[in-house]
Amino acid sequence: MNHPISPTVRRRRLARELRRLREGHGLKLSTAAKDASVPQSTLSNIEAAEARRIKPRDIDALADLYGSSDAQRAALQELAQESKEKGWWSKYKDVFGGNALPDFEVEASMIRMYQCQVIPGLLQTPAYAEAVFRGGGAYTDDEVRRNVDARIQRQYTLSRHNPLHLWAVIDEAALHRRVSDPSVMREQLQHLINMAMRHNVNIQILPFRAGMHAALSGSFFLLDFPNELDPSIVYTETSTDSLFVQESASVQRYVTIFSNLNAAAHRPAESVGFLQETLESSEQHVD
Structure with a gap:
């Protein structure tokens, strides 16, 4: 399987690059749209990373403006094209x-x-994942599969x-459920x-004895990207909705929270020992 392309990430990158070019020329969005003969609503959607179908001629017009x-124009066209692709998901x-x-x-x-x-989820076995989805009794067999x-x-x-490098802090509660x-x-x-033995996976267990901690509001993902044009984002979810946090101050708050969790949790090597002890203890209590 080739490394998939994310159309959403490419849309975000194209949006930031076009906005940077426009602001670098000291142009308001309305002026740039008029001068390039691109509908203002279209340019607004592109710069907001919300445009799903971007016309090559609009990119050419903006590149001209x-x-x-030639290299920059080709890169913009490539981003616009990749923003239309669909991933396996x-x-x-x-x-x-x-x-x-x-x-x-x-x-x-x-x-x-x-x-x-x-x-x-990225560390679940198929059998455990199935148990998670069957747990609430809310899914049919087909939906579970x-x-x-x-x-x-x-x-x-x-x-x-x-x-990718996964750095997971897991609450001890998850091990005992x-x-x-x-x-x-x-x-x-x-x-x-x-998994903890892999070079690209760090696992830390946050023990009960750590007491109150920085993430009592719940689970979250903090995603970093290799390209500087793709700023970090945070993903959280509830029972009914999912939320992507992109505002830099809010993202930075989660960076601080994770840093505090990292300090409160067992070191990776200690965490492996903790997992081993938990496993051995569970084997001793086999009915």
Whole structure:
């Protein structure tokens, strides 16, 4: 499987680059739209990273207006073209909805995350993932299968060529949440230990004895990207909605929260020992 392209990330990059060019020429959006003969609503949507169908002639007109070089023009056209592509996750709209987390994961260079209730999806075994989706009794068998399949597909980002770096802080509570079949949890714990040995995966356990901490409001993902034109974002979700936080001050607040969690949690090597002890303890309590 080739490294997928994220149309959303490309739209964001194109938006920032066109806005930078326009502001570099001291032009208001309305003036640039008029001078390039591009509808103002179209340019506004492109610069807001909301345009789904971008015409090559509009990019050419803007490149002409901004005096772009041939190489720069070609790069803008390529971004516009890539912004139309569809990733594998588009086949799972019933699972991910309109805001698809994989749309950002596939191009992220690092994900820093905190998970408080369950093992993070990127680190789940198929059996554990199935137990998670069956837990509330809200899904049919087919829906469970769809959700598990989609979750396992997401994990490719950890094993692809040039994989992303995952740094996960997991609350101790997630290790003790029971599943109906204890062997599923034992397999999951062993999988965490195995994953923690990978060069691109850091796992830290936040123990109960850490007490009150910086992320009592809940789980979150902090995604960083390799290209400086793609600023970091934060992803959080509720039972009914998902939210991407892009405003820099808000993102920085999550960076601080993660730093505090990192300091409060066991070091990675200690965390592996903690997981091993938890696994051994669960094996001793086999019915």
